[in-house]
Amino acid sequence: MSEKEFEGEMEISKSGTKSDLPLPKRPENHIVESDSETIFRSVLAREWLVKDARQPDYGIDLQIEWAGGNVMSAMTGLIQLKGTHSIPWNNKGEYFRSDIATSTSNYWLQQDLPVFIVLVDISEKRAFYSVAKTQIREQYAKLRNNKSISYKFTKDHAEFIEGHQPFYADFFHERQLKEHEAAIRELSRFQTDFFDFHLANYQHEGYMQVDSEEKIRCLFGFLADAEKMASPLRTRLMLYTDNQNIYSMWKNERRYPGTMTQWDMTLWLDQIDATLTQLIRRAKGIVLQWEKDYWAVIDTTLVERVANLKSHSAQANTREARKLPNPWRR
Template sequence: MKLPKRVPQHISETASFKLFSSKIPDNWIIRDITERDYGIDCYLELVNEDNELTGELALIQLKSRQSIPWTADDYYTLTGVDIATSNYWYKFAVPVFIFLADIDNKELYFISVDYHIKRNFSVFVEQRTFNYKFKKTNRFEGKDGVFSFKFIFYYEYYRQQFENELLFFLSNLQHFHDFQNEHYNQDFHLGIEDEDLIYFEAMHRNFKFLCTYLNIDNPIPKLSELKRRSREKFKEGYHYDLYEHDLTEWVGEFQKLTSEITKKLKQFLQGELHYWLIVNPTVFNYVSNIRED
């Protein structure tokens, strides 16, 4: 009696999905989709350590190999992805990841589509073929694997905000310099007027975000903490949210951070050289010519 048989592709798809499901944290959510023919197999929703649903989503494409043939340099190149699929992934407003399952060894590896495209942009814009080069170090296993994935996820999740904050930083560099000098060694008891306070809050927010995104240590306290300290210092006759004492105390750190952010931005844009030269050469040239001091 002849009976239906499962095709090898379907067996591999099931095996890779089971492996993927077994590796992600138990409190994360896999959201299935009904249409899988367009390069997305499922949504992955990250849940924080307090088991709160964050609304932070990644789109996942699952690929599998019975056994991954790593090169001597611990790389594996995934070929055969249609350029239209890469274009589709690139247009999503949320991060897209490819997870590659090694069925025999029960191991899982990942790559960020957007990250890889921006660092190989000259090949991508040719719109012929585009391959994905997996690193063996990008193994999704245990706490280290989760940490690595989350690091790259947030890197992509906040990418548009980064580009906005980058432009704000560059367009305000001279203003930052003038503002910091203006509020250095002023009379400690003078209150910060609303106009300057609004500008300071914008500068503080900008530096805080860029330091976090570029992995720079930032010793400057949160704005709410600065205001709390100010209330304690000037509790008698307290009329302002901040005083010159508060700005003078941190002007030196802001100046150091300006230099450090500039240095990191040069490195960052150099890593995406062709992306910036094609998409926004003005920004690339401007950053390249900034003096770090």
Template sequence: MSVTERDYGIDCYVELVNEKNQLTGDLASIQLKSKDTIDWNLDNTLTISNIKISTSNYWYRFPVPVFLCVTDNQKKEMYFVSVKNFIKKNFLTFAKQKTFNYSISKDMDFFDKKSGPSLFRLRYAFQDSRNLFENEMKTFLSTLERYHNFQDEHSYRDYHLPIESVDLIFFEAMYRNYFFIADYLLIEHPILSLRELKLKSKQVFKDDYYELYEHDLAQVVEDFRNLSLKIIKGLKQKVEAEKEYWITIDLNLFNYVTNIKDNGELPHY
């Protein structure tokens, strides 16, 4: 979908397809720059300058994920950078509101025929789900102690006891919170989906009234403890990579995350 000359800072929109080549309804906005040949720096990066700070502000606030794409016409190659993710990693320069340059890596940002579409979809998902990720991260951090207490409480109970309604509601909320953050941070884990876990419980206990039993929680408690540590490590790395953004936007969260110990011990002030 092309954009008219009156539009500001966006050349076109593209609709994403899934791995089965089916349209998804997800739109990405594209700013395209074309070069006869890309003159790479010694470190295999390309610096894109002369973009107005007002344009970067527009891209940063744009409701649709924005990508800056550069083509090498001679080699028929394309490279791309996720605008909002790049801004967050270089937020202090952006916040000065003077000049702001973008950088593209020859090795990391290449859109090739084999892996380019998957890489683009992945970076799109990071941008599109970013606000939700920040909310889920705050939920995780503020509830982590309760999560750990819940996991401890359900480690040694009678396996044949059903999970009562209020505990099941909490468990499902914990489950979704963990799963979303793990998926966003690309963390692998062996925990079954909630649907699979309930189906497995039904097959074992043959009960249509209760959805889960203590037996089911006991089987995944240790996996959740291990996943907690992986998520904490992932969040610490994420916050450190976006240090400038978090120090500017939420210094309290930055200090809290960086002071969580690698063993999962939470800071107490």
């Protein structure tokens, strides 16, 4: 039907008897909701597949799934859409929203999938996101006292729609919350074992060959464990540029490429030590500062273990304790 024909039909409708009867009106909030979803879908990077997942009054509107390279990944997240005609940013480029029911926040926290609140600015046709579960954990005392969580949005958290960062990183970090907790729980054992190994093997006779395959296998185990803990705790295995390639070959071949000297061993220990220092700093920040109210309720034993982690490096520990017996020397 042409525009002219459509207008003609409208004129007929207006002059007919039926037009004298009331017709349903479309509420403003329905228009905003529809516009918000249209904008969100239009600006979301094409690698994300969007599915409707509305659950009335439960706080979930959409489900997204990463499909990079046109391959479905089964890596999914949940979206709660909020629309507004404009966002009243403060002078720091921040906006806080506190109108989410505590029951909804608690429901999000219990989800196995990542949950994001997406705030859509209708007038500017832009969308901004807030990470739900991490913010709930950081404000857990409010939730326990049945007070609303204050969800923070920032202007620089819009790139998830224009590219992959930082939303891509936040999405995969939220997916790793269980691994994140497992890494924190593992740190105490790792530090104890690594400090013992470091004490026995640090700065031995320069270029002499390491005299035990068992030591090399143990060193690799420390590297692998540190790498496994690093990603969920948003840090990285701190390897020198040359050793990144060596470690990659080491993993692929399951044997050290070449001959390892005592000096090589010392360099690898330095790199693990630097990584461990970062991991411990991160764990203490999470458990003892940012999420302290959450962990004080969830796992008091873990709080104690993290508090007791040594803040000094393995190298400092070795310098102080060289006089102790060497369990690795044969």
